[in-house]
Amino acid sequence: MRERGTISILRTALAVVLAAISSDAFADGQGARPRSDEEILGRPGRALHVESVDTRVTAFEQHGYGYQSQAGPLLGPGSEYLTVLEPQMEVVATQGDRLRHRLYVPLDIVTAASPDAVDKHRDKVDAISSASRQNYAGTLDWTATYKLDAATDASMRAGLHLEEPFRSWHGGLSASHAFADGATVLSGTLLQVYDWFDHFDILGFRSGRTARSTSTGSVALTQILTPTTMVNLSYGLTVQRGMLGNTWNVVPLESGKLGPELLPTTRVRHALVGRAAQFLPWNGALKVYYRAYVDDWGIVGHSAEVTLTQRLAPIVYLSALYRFHRQTGADFFTTLAPLTWDLRTADSDLARLDSQTIGGKVVFDVPLDGEIRLLHVDFGYERYFRTNDLTMNMLTWATGYRF
């Protein structure tokens, strides 16, 4: 009896399954509305479409000497030797017709002589924790841009930065509007950065946390002058408050000892930038850049840059770059400070200096059939050198995919 009952239940279940299958088959056969992509995949506005993925790795090697570093004689100058390996990744994706996302992730693996030298004052311990030998730093930066209409975009940006003695958060808003059929674009950006980091004295002893905030507002105007010429003018105002140094830089004093940097707790910075790009009739392009800078620490700077690009074949082009930068020093920069000074720094980056950058790269853009439309590969080298004893060599290589 029990066996017959089981067989009966199985028969009933089989009949229900067959009925369900034949019902679907009947419905399909009768031309019922097939399920749409939207029903299967969800609302199209929610589906992410990856447009591009780019990666770049850059290796920096810096040599030089500065009086803010303790990696040398007591009153300096000390070594500024530093290496950085910096991988970067950028993913751009769209979500429907109006929304575009950009995810940017740079990492830095830094080995530096200057912070490591702070450790020599302490036994067994590590002043900047293990960061004094090698510091790993990373950032997550996400920008979402929404197209309000054919001429207007609005963006929100958010991100955070992590490294062993340092935390940072940033957020921003920007908007752009195109006039004259897109020939003129006016844009504005607001960005707020908050840094929160360990405070060390010049002997490497940690005394808690300190912070600074950086607020930036900028406006820019881009104009297409001719089908082959484009120009851009922008102005940026940056206001910083809080601890504006790294806390462990030293300043040689007239007393024959070392003292800490003494910096103002605010800094107001102005930058006016002009850019222009011109296609050249021999499959080339010329880009020029100029920036004027002034701040209330007494630094005035001028930077000019020229980039020349020449296509050699449909998939290969070369690019060469030259940049010149000149700045005055901060009012309180010195390499031997009187004890009476309320403000002082020996940081070579805040000194009067000229710097130059020369470099070039070879770029391959290879069109492909299939899901990847284009493969991008480039290799480049740059050399940065200054009049106050600092040089840097940079090797960079990149791969990118367009879908």
Added chain:
Amino acid sequence: MSLSGEPLDAARRQKLYDTREGAAGGDGTPAGGGCGCQ
């Protein structure tokens, strides 16, 4: 036509100048805030 070049290349170069020159930043990016790693 881009005025500032390939974004990752421009970003790593801008970061170098922001950290190595007192008169850097302000090109639509904060001057001196954020990463203290270089």
